Amino acid sequence: MGGDGKKWGVFLLPALATLSFVFIAPICILIVLSFYQMTGPAVVGDEASLSNYVQFFSDPFYLRILWNTFTLGGLVVLFCLIIGYPVSYFLARSNSRWRGFLLFLVVSPLLVSAVVRNIGWFPILSNSGLVNWLLLESSIISKPIPLISNFTGVIIGLVHALLPFMILTLTTVIQRIEPELEDAAASLGAGPVTVFTQVLLPLSIPGAIGGSLLVFTMAIAAFTTPVIMGGNRVLVMATYIGQQFRTVLDYAIGATAAAILLILVGLLTVVASKLGARKVEAM
Secondary structure (H helix, E strand, O other), X not given: OHHHHHHHHHHHHHHHHHHHHHHHHHHHHXXXXXXXXXXXXXXXXXXXXXXXXXXXXXXXXXXXXXXHHHHHHHHHHHHHHHHHXXXXXXXXXXXXXXXXXXXXXXXXXXXXXXXXXXXXXHHHHOOOOHHHHHHHHOOOOOOOOOOOOOHHHHHHHHHHHHHHHHHHHHHHHHHOOOHHHHHHHHHOOOOHHHHHHHHHHHHOHHHHHHHHHHHHHHHHHOOHHHHHHOOOOOOOHHHHXXXXXXXXXXXXXXXXXHHHHHHHHHHHXXXXXXXXXXXXXHO
């Protein structure tokens, strides 16, 4: 066994070296860079300090960006849960021959480039797009509603992109819940809402936590969708970091924001994992 382990270790070395070079090393460099001050555009000083972190957490501007980022992630998770639960339940319980095709429709957004996917929303959500045209023609509104190039547009784009992850996670969990439990609750007089809140929801909480964590981390780290759907008007951590590195050339403060986002996501992952573990143990 020891010899086999060493052989497998040799095969894993190229993969580990690649991961270290591509992911671990850049992250370490980024964290180290966050402790230094900029002495000019794209020029880093020699003295390390915590001043960048103190500045970040003491400036309302940065705290507002952080708040916007986490608000965005929370709203995307909420809408993905609301939409994802009924779809996941149908897919988990359906015996239709169209189930495979429906699963393909669920994952189809993942098969399209993020740029193409986001641009495809413009003919639908713009002031002269389909949604506003229908509302105006129906006399529901008197002037177009701004649905794009703002926070609303970013939420729509991210829900569209990340909903498949929530649906697939919830579907996997709901499939493991015995349908007999729901039938038993219904036979005792429980209505559909009661069956969902008292039986299905508690048993599917671990999947909801896992899906929410996955969607949340991807939402707050998204860059392409906030840039395109936000029209460069929505400032969240990812877009702010991009501005600092690509436009302002303030690598230190950009690295600080990236390190803070990385640490907060790591803490949330640990907390969510512990909550999920406790729910599984309680079951």
